[in-house]
Amino acid sequence: MEPRLTAAEITEFLDQVFPQLRGQMVIEEVGPMRARMRMPIDASHLRPGGTVSGPAMFTLADCTFYVATLAMIGREALAVTTSLSINFLRKPARRDLIGEARILKLGQRLSVGDVTLTSEGDDRPVAHATMTYAIPPRDLARKLG
Amino acid sequence: MEPRLTAAEITEFLDQVFPQLRGQMVIEEVGPMRARMRMPIDASHLRPGGTVSGPAMFTLADCTFYVATLAMIGREALAVTTSLSINFLRKPARRDLIGEARILKLGQRLSVGDVTLTSEGDDRPVAHATMTYAIPPRDLARKLG
Amino acid sequence: MEPRLTAAEITEFLDQVFPQLRGQMVIEEVGPMRARMRMPIDASHLRPGGTVSGPAMFTLADCTFYVATLAMIGREALAVTTSLSINFLRKPARRDLIGEARILKLGQRLSVGDVTLTSEGDDRPVAHATMTYAIPPRDLARKLG
Amino acid sequence: MEPRLTAAEITEFLDQVFPQLRGQMVIEEVGPMRARMRMPIDASHLRPGGTVSGPAMFTLADCTFYVATLAMIGREALAVTTSLSINFLRKPARRDLIGEARILKLGQRLSVGDVTLTSEGDDRPVAHATMTYAIPPRDLARKLG
Numbered sequence: 001m002e003p004r005l006t007a008a009e010i011t012e013f014l015d016q017v018f019p020q021l022r023g024q025m026v027i028e029e030v031g032p033m034r035a036r037m038r039m040p041i042d043a044s045h046l047r048p049g050g051t052v053s054g055p056a057m058f059t060l061a062d063c064t065f066y067v068a069t070l071a072m073i074g075r076e077a078l079a080v081t082t083s084l085s086i087n088f089l090r091k092p093a094r095r096d097l098i099g100e101a102r103i104l105k106l107g108q109r110l111s112v113g114d115v116t117l118t119s120e121g122d123d124r125p126v127a128h129a130t131m132t133y134a135i136p137p138r139d140l141a142r143k144l145g
Numbered sequence: 146m147e148p149r150l151t152a153a154e155i156t157e158f159l160d161q162v163f164p165q166l167r168g169q170m171v172i173e174e175v176g177p178m179r180a181r182m183r184m185p186i187d188a189s190h191l192r193p194g195g196t197v198s199g200p201a202m203f204t205l206a207d208c209t210f211y212v213a214t215l216a217m218i219g220r221e222a223l224a225v226t227t228s229l230s231i232n233f234l235r236k237p238a239r240r241d242l243i244g245e246a247r248i249l250k251l252g253q254r255l256s257v258g259d260v261t262l263t264s265e266g267d268d269r270p271v272a273h274a275t276m277t278y279a280i281p282p283r284d285l286a287r288k289l290g
Numbered sequence: 291m292e293p294r295l296t297a298a299e300i301t302e303f304l305d306q307v308f309p310q311l312r313g314q315m316v317i318e319e320v321g322p323m324r325a326r327m328r329m330p331i332d333a334s335h336l337r338p339g340g341t342v343s344g345p346a347m348f349t350l351a352d353c354t355f356y357v358a359t360l361a362m363i364g365r366e367a368l369a370v371t372t373s374l375s376i377n378f379l380r381k382p383a384r385r386d387l388i389g390e391a392r393i394l395k396l397g398q399r400l401s402v403g404d405v406t407l408t409s410e411g412d413d414r415p416v417a418h419a420t421m422t423y424a425i426p427p428r429d430l431a432r433k434l435g
Numbered sequence: 436m437e438p439r440l441t442a443a444e445i446t447e448f449l450d451q452v453f454p455q456l457r458g459q460m461v462i463e464e465v466g467p468m469r470a471r472m473r474m475p476i477d478a479s480h481l482r483p484g485g486t487v488s489g490p491a492m493f494t495l496a497d498c499t500f501y502v503a504t505l506a507m508i509g510r511e512a513l514a515v516t517t518s519l520s521i522n523f524l525r526k527p528a529r530r531d532l533i534g535e536a537r538i539l540k541l542g543q544r545l546s547v548g549d550v551t552l553t554s555e556g557d558d559r560p561v562a563h564a565t566m567t568y569a570i571p572p573r574d575l576a577r578k579l580g
Contacts, residue, residue, distance in 0.1 A: 054207050054226045059200040081199045083422070085230040085375060085520045087547050087565060089540040104551075104560045105524040112522050114549070114563065116539075125539045128549065130522060130565055132373070228567070230375045230520055232402055232420060234395040249406070249415045250379040257377055259404070259418065261394075270394045273404065275377060275420055277518070344516045345494040352489050371489045375520040 003030050003071035010067055013075050025063055033103040033113075035068035038096050038120075052092040052126075061086060061115040061129035064099035069111040069133050072103065078136045079111070086129040093119035097126070109135055148175050148216035155212055158220050170208055178248040178258075180213035183241050183265075197237040197271075206231060206260040206274035209244035214256040214278050217248065223281045224256070231274040238264035242271070254280055293320050293361035300357055303365050315350060317357055323393040323403075325358035328386050328410075342382040342416075351376060351405040351419035354389035359401040359423050362393065368426045369401070376419040383409040387416070399425055438465050438506035445502055448510050460495060462502055468538040468548075470503035473555075475531050487527040487561075496521060496550040496564035499534035504546040504568050507538065513571045514546070521564040528554035532561070544570055 005013070007027040015022050028036045039060045041052055062081055069079060098120055103113040110132055117127040150158075152172040160167050173181045184205045186197055207226055214224060243265055248258040255277055262272040295303075297317040305312050318326045329350045331342055352371055359369060388410055393403040400422055407417040440448075442462040450457050463471045474495045476487055497516055504514060533555055538548040545567055552562040 054229065055200050055204040058203045058229075062199050081233055083230070083232045083373060084199065084203075085228070085565065087228045087539075087567065088226055089547055104522075104563050112524055112563075114565075128539050128547075128565065130520065130549075130563065132522065228518060230420065232394075232422065234402055249377075249418050257379055257418075259420075273394050273402075273420065275375065275404075275418065277377065344497050344519065345490050348493045348519075349490040371523055373520070373522045374489065374493075375518070377518045378516055 001032055001072065003032060004074045005071050006030065010070055013070070014067075021063070025060060027067055028098075030067065030071040033068065033072065033106065035064055035071060035101045037064040037067060037099045037101075039099070040096050041092075041094060052097060054086075054088065057088070057092075057097065057117055057127045058084065058086060058129075060097055060099045061101075061117060061127065062131065064101040064115050065103075065111075065113060065129075065131050066133065068101040068103055068113065069106070069135070072106055073111070073135060076135060079133050082110075082132045082134045084129055084131040086127055088127050090124060090126045092117075092126040093122065096120040107135075109137075111135060146177055146217065148177060149219045150216050151175065155215050158215070159212075166208070170205060172212055173243075175212065175216040178213065178217065178251065180209055180216060180246045182209040182212060182244045182246075184244070185241050186237075186239060197242060199231075199233065202233065202237075202242065202262055202272045203229065203231060203274075205242055205244045206246075206262060206272065207276065209246040209260050210248075210256075210258060210274075210276050211278065213246040213248055213258065214251070214280070217251055218256070218280060221280060224278050227255075227277045227279045229274055229276040231272055233272050235269060235271045237262075237271040238267065241265040252280075254282075256280060291322055291362065293322060294364045295361050296320065300360050303360070304357075311353070315353055318388075320357065320361040323358065323362065323396065325354055325361060325391045327354040327357060327389045327391075329389070330386050331382075331384060342387060344376075344378065347378070347382075347387065347407055347417045348374065348376060348419075350387055350389045351391075351407060351417065352421065354391040354405050355393075355401075355403060355419075355421050356423065358391040358393055358403065359396070359425070362396055363401070363425060366425060369423050372400075372422045372424045374419055374421040376417055378417050380414060380416045382407075382416040383412065386410040397425075399427075401425060436467055436507065438467060439509045440506050441465065445505055448505070449502075456498070460498055463533075465502065465506040468503065468507065468541065470499055470506060470536045472499040472502060472534045472536075473531050474534070476527075476529060487532060489521075489523065492523070492527075492532065492552055492562045493519065493521060493564075495532055495534045496536075496552060496562065497566065499536040499550050500538075500546075500548060500564075500566050501568065503536040503538055503548065504541070504570070507541055508546070508570060511570060514568050517545075517567045517569045519564055519566040521562055523562050525559060525561045527552075527561040528557060531555040542570075544572075546570060 101115045246260045391405045536550045
């Protein structure tokens with residue numbers, strides 16, 4: 001099953017509906033049931049000891065999976081995370097963070113899968129998250145959209 | 146077992162080590178194996194449809210549990226989240242978010258527990274998170290602290 | 291909101307639809323949005339070192355939450371676990387395990403909550419689980435039930 | 436990093452330390468940071484509606500990851516699950532269940548990774564679990580082992 005939207009189309013869509021996230025992450029690639037994003041790391045993401053903050057990693061995992069889902073289902077700004085489970089595995093380097101999402105199940109109501117986070121240039125995962133997105137029924141989306 | 150630190154002492158400590166979080170959350174109470182924090186909600190936390198963003202809820206859950214742990218173990222800026230699992234239950238109101246943390250196990254190396262998030266004035270949970278913090282050995286903390 | 295079923299009614303129902311679980315666990319109490327069950331521990335649940343096995347604790351957590359949900363929604367054998375997250379906190383004693391479930395959200399389609407497991411006579415939790423049950427639409431349940 | 440133990444060596448070890456699991460699962464393959472196991476499905480694993488029970492899937496996920504970890508660290512019967520998070524994705528077929536484990540981080544104290552479960556002959560995942568195993572210090576293992 002091929003994606004319905006390109007990386008450029010999703011970027012444009014996200015800039016409209018999530019203007020507060022603009023420029024924080026870059027979609028590098030979308031493919032069938034998967035997506036890859038990059039988060040440039042600066043001082044605002046860091047915690048004591050130089051660690052990238054948990055919320056920054058959460059945000060990248062969450063967004064990468066959202067992008068993978070949007071790519072498959074089309075523009076659905078109302079899709080929302082219903083659960084997310086993240087394991088922090090290694091101290092990330094002070095380099096860009098990369099998120100790789102794969103969808104394990106795409107149903108009419110739910111999208112479930114995982115995201116692996118790495119520091120650029122090092123393929124050992126720094127974090128791994130699993131998550132579920134609820135997809136609103138079409139009618140609701142149309143009415144509110 | 147009584148807390149070693151008061152809310153005021155932890156606030157002062159957090160302002161020093163996490164200056165970027167200053168003013169985003171308020172510690173309302175710390176007690177034995179528990180803490181309560183408040184996150185004032187403004188437009189920057191919102192998503193389409195008026196929902197408070199997942200990362201904002203993650204941040205409040207993470208910090209409330211960190212505060213509960215700090216209160217019991219003393220100043221340990223290096224304590225880090227190793228895993229966090231969150232279920233988003235209801236659409237939060239556009240009111241302050243409240244986090245209530247309880248520690249279920251406090252060991253020498255780990256602190257494990259959960260946080261329930263509510264919107265002020267409504268006791269139905271909007272999210273529930275479980276999490277584990279790793280506590281660094283004393284020597285390491287002293288050396289780097 | 292009061293439970294629709296008593297402990298005795300749920301026990302009778304479970305004996306019919308899950309005969310393979312008969313006698314493995316006892317419902318001690320059901321109340322509004324909560325339930326308590328007991329699992330007598332024998333050698334078949336033990337692992338090396340005398341620890342109760344993870345699957346036995348999973349089973350008790352899963353069933354206790356199922357019972358709490360059934361009590362509120364009525365007989366729905368088709369309700370199924372969609373996710374479960376468990377933290378193992380302490381080595382259980384060689385005594386009966388007690389599960390205490392609370393429902394955090396009961397919707398038309400989902401029941402979400404947590405279960406705390408203790409060894410009888412010791413209130414420190416040995417494990418803590420969060421879980422989501424999907425509740426099938428009434429029509430489907432009637433057709434297949 | 437190559438495994439220290441073969442599938443046959445691990446099978447022999449498990450038969451000794453977990454005699455109650457004997458014959459319930461078969462190790463099909465171990466490799467660097469991964470393992471594959473098979474669970475033959477019979478009536479005892481089924482729930483109403485023909486679904487394989489959650490605890491049976493938990494057990495397969497847990498064991499497959501344990502085997503992957505043992506293969507890398509050697510015989511450590513005391514390694515114990517500290518957390519496990521599982522999403523149930525599709526109704527499994529009434530065929531053998533296959534578990535594929537991969538270790539995402541293998542430290543001196545922890546092994547963290549995930550397991551994907553499928554029904555034989557169908558590569559769509561029926562469940563996906565992430566888990567953490569605590570590895571006891573060598574001295575403790577030697578003393579008790």
